[in-house]
Amino acid sequence: MTAANNAPAPELLAAIDLGSNSFHMVVARLVHGEIRTLEKMGEKVQLGAGLDAGNNLTEAAQQIALACLSRFAQRISGMPPEAVQVVGTNALRVARNAHRFLARAEQVLGFPVEIIAGREEARLIYLGVSHTLSDDTGRRLVVDIGGGSTEFIIGERFEAQELESLHMGCVSFRNRYFEDGKISRRQMDRAITHGAQELLNIRHRFRSLGWQSAVGSSGSIKAIASVLANLKLTNGSITLEAMRELRRRLVDMGQASRLGELGVRPDRQSIFPAGFAILMAAFESLGIEEMTYADGALREGLLYDIAGRIQHEDVRDRTIQALQERYHVDQQHAQAVEDTAMTIYEQVADQWQLRTAADEEVLRWACRLHEIGLTISHSQYHKHGAYLLRYSDLPGFSQQFQRDLATLVRGHRRKFSPAIFEGIDSEEDRRRLRYLCIITRLAVLLQHSRNHEAPPELSLSADTASLSIRFPEQWLDERPLTLADLENERDYLARQDFKLRINE
Template structure:
């Protein structure tokens, strides 16, 4: 990580500024930290020298910056410290630079005016998509103003004038406010005319004007806040607005007119918005307005980056050599702006983590290929542009969620294709990124479709690889399987592997539930799996949950039966394979009963129960394994279902559950089952349809009084109709594997009657609160382990009688 960190310090006239960035080839970077120290060089000296007091403050500030840089472990070769106008013009420049080097270790580069103009232009290119335009860049500093005209990173003309907002503020232009403004304007005009700047700008021309200094950004912020309209205090009005990073000549003139107004009220309003810069913002505004007028600027784009970022760009150009792309960061910023425009902070951060995961996997694949002398089984070569595409797709894959979750991947595709949001990419590259977001979920791409007509065979092959990486990253990140900071890729003759040791335990939970609920589900719906196989799967899940590798001993803090409990009962909710198997088989019995006309149901009926129904069917002497397996799930349905009586023709009085709130018929204690043979067998035989009453005369001598009362309370359907079976464990009366599983699990728990004491001591409400907390999964997991006594602390080790653990009381 440290080799990707770069730092730049700008020793300006008005302040010292530090930026630390994390950079990636071929030139994009992400600021990790910015810091600022308010040092105004030369303020306390009447001559053009840096006073001893300013030197002491400078060294103190630079030592702070040095501590920050060392804390982030930025390599010394990746750190640059540059000085501008105030040091450049100081008489004691050499003595000051030597003092800084001796006290802080920084070798200060004193920039010429032309170098300062060039770096300011390069900084603007890192923020705005103006790489292909002919740009006039204006940078108003504290002691000088730099002008640069350039295109595609090449500076055609640059100039530096000794006009700065601090030096102009310090000059004596008169005591009267109106006179002072007039004299300042005249001074600025004369100096600009004498410099020949106006003629040079006319000769070279420009397409776009860009401002890249703190003063210009402050004026743009004033325009955005409505300073000239008196809206600056109305935060509610601007809270949902996003800065446009531009202003025109009319807006600038209105702000300057407001700044030049006298009075205590205006001064207080100016101080509130501009803070420390309010002392010199009037001079800065007047200077910028004169520049607009003399150079013919109507509109100006404003760069959030400046000299510091330009120094970073120059350092990256030296570090990366010929492979450096000056426009890479502006492209990257257009991706971030599009992502942030449609997503909130949380979703944008999530997408950024997904992109980081994609980078790790991509670089891991490339390293494996290099390490194995290109023998790794990748069908197509991968280069840095491909990494750029998959990172872009990961950053933008979820922007369609603003319109709802259904089909959001298609919305993401249309936004990218139709919005003209991505700058610096060709039309073909934009389409490639859009297609990667389109196919990050749901259906895989079909290369014979019209969307891929303009791509060649090799490009289609490469797209398949990139699409697989994006889909994998989105899946791993959404389900929290791994921490991208600890991911590692290995390769063997069998293929690539994401090392298991990198799984965090909270991610293992999702992985276990996803895999165990998907892989064996078809088999479990048709066949009863051998008991040994179910136990082996359960054991493999437990080993993975506790992080146990092959041939490794690892302590299992909680037994499997308790892990398989629902979360609200103190478990994790893992599925026991044996119980899951029975629940799935019961689903087929339910379908067989609900859809008797289905072809497969008719085949089974013709073979195994042609003259009866599924509830009375026998196994038979030569039953297939499928039929024998299905009958294993029948008892669950019979014991936990309820018949709703229609005409009573399908319901057996003695064997079925049909009495509301009671279930089966209860016999008197002295009655035997064989005594029932000569009695009515179907419910329809005890229904008096003509009078609409129950006829229990043949049953009253053998059933209990409670049963008689319960039957009489049951309503009789006047229109008859078919009898209908409903599943009691669901609201809609339909059987589901989930409800069937929990029925079986609860029954097994009641039968075994053995639970861990720690879960008994904690109420179900607390378990629900733990898993409902809006905190990261790993925090919930830690709290669960703490409550279950599953942490390797001395107290819990001592309770389990593990040798070498002593607890002092």
């Protein structure tokens, strides 16, 4: 167990959502398993609008974003790492230079920033919404219109059943259909048709499952509900009939700059028609008759995700278990490999500066999943397993964490080559993963016989480019195959300028 596991639960939690349109932060207190919000901050950063023609974030857009994060950083300064989650969504998923921005953002915040996949974003949104609604029975549809993507979820109580993230958002649609500030019938029709085309992929699946209530959870949907109420078209909900009337009025108005007459805030006027078009497409395509607004969203979902980890109800553990079952992993063998890896880890972690909860977690989970590729083929199964972990939808995991898991599985056997670490830009990440990979390789090797025996009483010492292992007397003499494996491993590591010493 790491120190983080044994520490008392943090008093305060914080979640930061780096959205394509806005950055949001919420700080809360965890009281008897319940989250009590203390403070919310939000700024219209429009990161998605800062993508150039090559999908690179411009320097100007990065500076605006970093200035916002510097203000957030003051509020969370001094909080323990396990109490803070910072995630990026669609704009950072598509930005080709995202890794450079992340390095700058982490320096400003003092906490890691993780990019999450669209379906993971959808899962967290549903978690946030479901905790802000009454605990009713029946399925609900949740829709969240972001700056660069829109999430659709069907779930019941706190469990999502269908998750989808579509590549359309109020900033991207504004840039494509309403950039000149005009709201013509032709522009509105084209935007709604585009939205309907995106929804074709999920329309049948979602309508077949069905729902008893529909909920919207984004700034765009909140603004639409507010306008409908101001116009006295509804009492605060959103209905299909009211949406059709608002569509007529928007076209008659003709200019986004006039939306203040409907009560739309100045900072939201340019994106309001785009958000409306996406929601109108959802109403018509999915057959939504009425929708209510809920205040919970991605950042609240992040808070409940943090709370779950603190209270040992980590969704990631369930994901790992599901993968083991789905790919018929020999769990007894995987546990033996994990136990051996932890025996090594405990002795070298300090010397290799691996003493974080994330380092231990990725090592444990890689050991549990190192053979998932066997379901596809025995030949090159480490590569098949790495591909599955890199590109599957894994609830609870960021894209960086999936990359780390895939790296350890890819590198747990055969050649120890630089190709294993391709695509990892940070020198610090390469160093850390290289050491974790060596531990995984040795653990797999020491359990090669698959007899699930407890790891031997090893004595290890390490420095930056070497590892010395002393085995109990006679242990290797009784296991000539293991000795041969270790000698082969010594050669593999030597080719990458790493020295493995055995009983020296």
